[in-house]
Amino acid sequence: MQDFLTWLAPVWRPHPGQLRFLLAQAKTRVLACGRRWGKTDACAVQVLSGFDSASEGRTLLVAPTIEQAGFLFRRLRRLIEQLISLDLWGLRFEADPKIKESKMELNVGPHSVVARSAHSGNHLRGDEASHIIVDEAAYVKADIVHEVLAPMMATFDGTLTMISTPNGHNHFYEAFQEGLQNTDEFWSLQAPSSDNPQVRAAFLERQRKLLSPSAFATEYEAQFVQREGYVFDRRAVQESILAEPNAEIPGPTIIGIDWARYEDYSALVVIRGFQRQASVLEIDRKHRVEWSQQIEWVKAILARHPGARIICDTTGVGDGITAWLRQQLAGVSIRPCVITSESKPRLIDGLVRAFEARALQIPQYEALIKELESFQATRSPSGHVQMAAKSGHDDLVLALAMAVSDLPQANRMILATNPR
Template sequence: MSDESRKELVRLILEDPTLPLRLHEEAPGLVSEAARDRSLLRRLSQDPVLFSRLILGLEPTGYQEELLRLRDKRILVRWPRQSGKTRTLAIIAIWFSAFHADATTLIVAPSRRQSMILSDLIHQHINRIPGKIQKALFAKRQRTTIYLRNGSRIVALPNSEHLLRGYHANLIIADEAAFFRNDEAIFRHVLTPMLATTDGTLIVSSTPWGKNTLYYQYSNDQDWTQLHITWRQARDAGVYKPRFIKQIEKTRKTNPLTYRMEYEAEFTEEADTWLTQDLLAKAVDQNLEYTPFEKKAEGIYYLGVDLGERVDHSVIAALQLKKRHLHLVHMHRFPLGTGLASVIGYVKILRDRWHRITAAYVDITKHGDYIIQDLHRAGVPEAHGITFTQNNKQEMAQILRRRLREATLHIPYDRHTLDELNVERYQLTKTGKIALDHPPGTHDDRFWATALAAYAAE
């Protein structure tokens, strides 16, 4: 292509906001040609929205454009579920690294698995870049670290002080920051000092969870640029499909607390919650990951088996004992309608693969002792039946909460588990007992499976 033709192409790209996306989809070769023009490169370096459309082929919404164009140094993002937050953060990481030489972008999350979610999305976006441009930008790509030819890199890490120390960062994206167990140490003593010498940018995003966190403090700090939207902006931007909107409306009616937190992006929690959000957030261990069902493992394990079938899910929780501390290392929820024989088989296989399961406490309230007999015949002599009564439910729930308060129960970052542990409500009866239940439309099967396992470990 001649210089004159290239300049004309660039002029059209800059004048017609719909052309960059069409070119990316229909003529990626022309995108590569246009990117050879220095004036376009300067414009791309100043405009991440144009970069998103032309180089990545992604059309941001209005509120996503606002985040992409921000140049403030401290930004807090509080958006509802499925509103494109992770996608937008991934675009920022790629654009920033492409146009800032010798810069380090850190992706920090409550666990390695969570940081990998954003890192994997970054890789997916890079794969959308036309081949010639992609080769010109990137030198080496690994799952946790991406190296660019301009000397920059993108690194994904859990919020571990040990792993984070030693880095100097120009951009830090802290995702699901409300779940950083050690948030004071991480933000004040590790992440913020990293940015002091580079005058770098810190973007903090999360589901609003708990009020005893730095994320909550930052959300009320006028020195931070606040980007808060609700599900309505995402709906109006066409991000949500009609079926998802119906799900939101159903959640609003059946579970107002979840609706306000997940879709209004509000900090909220009922006063009668048994395990508070702050208590659970402090128990999240950034180094803890679930042990897969297929993996052989050794240690001292305690199982909790909450049996359901048609209305409730059957759930198996496994706690591993290490130096008087319990670690939630396995959580499996069966689909509704799964037969009890499948649950028994699952427990049997776990017992055969893991050395050693010391006790397996099983809810027999609906099914009786024959379940325990079947487990014994299947080769699980450690199975012990528990009939749920108000007294022993209170005892199990108190053990679970005591363990969390004493910081002797550690859980991985798993939003499904955290949500169900947080769902249980309590009230005092006239006899001075504690009655526990969950709101209509919610499930507490993971709560009771974990409580059974903790009870077995006593």
């Protein structure tokens, strides 16, 4: 390996953590490291070093999506291209690389590399591999790792490399734990993003301010923070964030409002679409303002979304202000929503499912994202489920959940008039 790295040095040099990884010999290697630690780079180099061997080898690059697997594939391709352009390739390898970009396959002499998505095990069954690399492994389903990848490795007596940021105490955590036992079979390393000299301290500080403490600990310190009890899947929320709301989306416009009680915020979310696809168009909140001002606030927002209907919380103080709103907004449909300890879990569950089905798009509105990420369900000793945001507020989550609960199933008019 040292000799290989000396040859590679004009193009790439490992930082100390990456060197430890590249020198590890175990059959299963687990890298639990922060974002931008250099996991993907280190794996691309690991694959390249495998081309040194004279015996046949087949490397399978797997990730939760084909885009992510392609990312690792292209990193490898770029390394090869750099080596060729510096006339270094021929100094080490006799065979020229053959790259089939469209099929995400490449060959170097007796070695082949293919990139695949782990989304469905069917894409992978039947593939053979002497070395499997799983990028973002903590986000690949446990049964794909156990039922598809691990048997493949056993059959071909191969090696497995799993790299990822942690994702709670799941299968990736278990594999990581095995590596701490100091056996020859498993090797693991846990390291923060700051190990990569390319990652600036100022960038990390900005992220620390932007994310909740548990999200920062997970994503940049590579800690296996228990996500149990958290209601919203963080990855699903992250993947729902859109830079620009899609105002073109068809469907009715619904305004969800959670009125302020005591110290809370009054929260308002404007959404458009149907249950299978909806987009949040606007989010706003007001802290401790007079009821009369809140009415003006809703009127102003309604003016931007003519024809929108309203669903709002009529629990406690919400009852009075909703009655007042009705007087002020003649002709606007206003649906009451009573939030109790029984109805709240149902309401929240609808929102959880919308995120998990990727049926919802939300803007990059930090307060909402923080509320979603810290929203927890706890079970009291009596078995009662209590739901609330750990950070204190959950007004935006409730406003959104109410609006989502009011989305119609589908556009029956279109279905009815569509000839097919």
